[in-house]
Amino acid sequence: MNTNEQEILLVEDSPSDAKLTTMALKEGKISNKIVHLKDGEEALNYIFSEGPYANRPMINPILILLDLKMPKVSGIEVLRKIKADDRTKTIPVVVFSSSQEDPDVKECYALGVNSYIVKPMEFDEFSKVVTDLGLYWSLLNHVPQNAQEQQTTGTVSN
């Protein structure tokens, strides 16, 4: 299995955070392709191969790192859509938030988030968390078979 073909989606409106995350993943020797999507709307279009991404074969990413507070469509909304759709609900979604506010945590878990991580303020810690995340979800974790099939066959049902 070529890990390069297995994408990690980074849904993040802050360019700095996106850059830091990307650099941290690189530093952690995560070789997967990292796709940065700048807000919820773009993320949904990409995931469901809609709008500007209509031509993209709908291949589920290996992991979605999702920020919550974003313009247009919020992270919660993206999470809801992903987890409500049979085609996408098996994609591991890790909320990677700046917020420690309880309602967010509860709501995310209610919607079926796979993990909820508060971005550490300090870079060394931040870097370690991101690296661990990337390694865990891309190498250690196994997704269900049908999800694998979907990923490999690239079934599009629109």
Added chain:
Amino acid sequence: MIVLGLCSTVFVISDVNSYKEQKVESSEGIAQVVGSNSISALYFYDNETAQRKLAELKIKPDILNAVIFDKQGDIFASYTKVGADTFLFSPSIQKDKKFEFAGHSLFIYNNIIKNNEILGKLSLQVDVSELNDIINSKFRVAFLLLILGISLALIIAAFIQRGISAPISDLVNVMEKVKESDDYTSRSVIKGKDEISSLSYAFNDMLQQIEQREKKIKERTNELGESEARLKQLVETAPDAVIVIDEEGAITDWNQQAETMFGWKEAEVIGKTLPQTIIPERFREAHKKGMNHFLKTGEGPVLNKPVELSGLKRNNTEFPIELKISASKIKEKYAFVGFIRDITERKKNEAKITQLNKNLEQQLELIENTNKELESFSYSVSHDLRAPIRAINGFAKIVEKKYAPQFDEEGKDLLNTITKESIKMGQLIDDLLAFSRLGKKEIEKTNVDMTALAKEVAEEVIKLSQEKYTAKVIVGKLLPSACDKSLIRQVFVNLISNALKFSHTKPNPVIEISSKDEKDAVVYSVKDNGVGFDMKFYDKLFGVFQRLHSPEEFAGTGIGLATVKRIIIRHGGKVWAEGKVNEGATFYFSLPKGKTGIII
């Protein structure tokens, strides 16, 4: 008395008669004896013998004269009692009569018969003068008897009167008295055990019963009168207008308050109907229908509960009233009692209260909005302030790692400062967020072993300081408390950290933690012998971001004591402190004695 007199007279007369009969009989006997003795003398015309035979009559002193007549009617022989007057008998007068009484004498006429031949006649004059004496004496006796009888009758009458008439007349007197005076306390005097006494007993019993009944009636009447007076007073002085109407809708009662409330005098409205007086025009039809409906069916949906309506004053102004009507049946007819209250003021107040409530609701909404804004503010702070700091810190670190060899010492130092400051900034934001969350958090009170908690915290803080703090921490035996363990733990963390921080520059730093039992609370204290503080800055001690020392002197965000204060206040306790520059400080907090449980 008359009977008695008659009886006496009859008695006397019969007595006289029997005397007369006896006298006639005995005298006739004498006459016959003398006559028969004289037969032979007459037969032989022997006057002398006849004279002798007559003379024998002297033994009968009551015979005054005796004469024998011969056939021819000539006197044959005669006798006259010595000393008596000679009576000259006439032979002719003695034809049929055998005797007769005349004056004081009894005259006997007796034929002397021999062989059915009348030989002669004998006439006797008998002295009956004693008859008068007898009559007199008899009358006297009769009179005496009469007197005696009358006396006896009177005595008996008196006796009988005492036994019968007296009680009866007493009874009658009492009856008269009772009749005249209505005084049922009188009693008939009872003597003996006869029927009259029984009657008196019965009468007395009756009187007693009547008296008791009378008494009861009086009491009841008094009570009724009093209760009526009370009721009237009650109705008159009632705070409500009280109006009574009859089945026809005519007003029968109208109290003082009704007069004041509606402006109509009682005398003006009695007999009138409510629509004519106090019901505004638009309700009049409903009032009539309602009454008719009730009288027909007995259903009155507005009865016996307060109803808010409009009343009409005499001057034609309407005002809000609260009306409570009750219907009661008196002598088969309904009377409707209405209690009416002027609720103008109440309505005004209600309007005021409604307005106030509305204002309050608006205020509350405002507060809620503010709270929401604050929440979203802290959310924003946690998100948006952290992100750039993370970036600053992150990129500074990356620069440091990647380009360190190209930096000189000063450059490295400046880069290091950027990193450190960004971390401090992050800490500040985290503290502030934690502090703001405290206001929303539930307080879950459990029984906490404060000694163990304080010791644990002290050890932990010292350990975390990585041998920076070397103070001797003395934890006394602390009184337990019902409190939120995690929050009070935070209090100890903040206070002990402060104590260690502000005393570690001193030689032999000592920290003492103790507790004291107050009346309603337990007071805990954390005392150090550190740098202390000036009491004139006391006001700033527990404020957010207030610091009494520069960060160069002592690190900190200025939020620790504010957090302590907030936690203790949420527990219902107090915080305060004492200090002196360079002589240490003591921080106190009190926790109220109370039950375990959750405070929201």
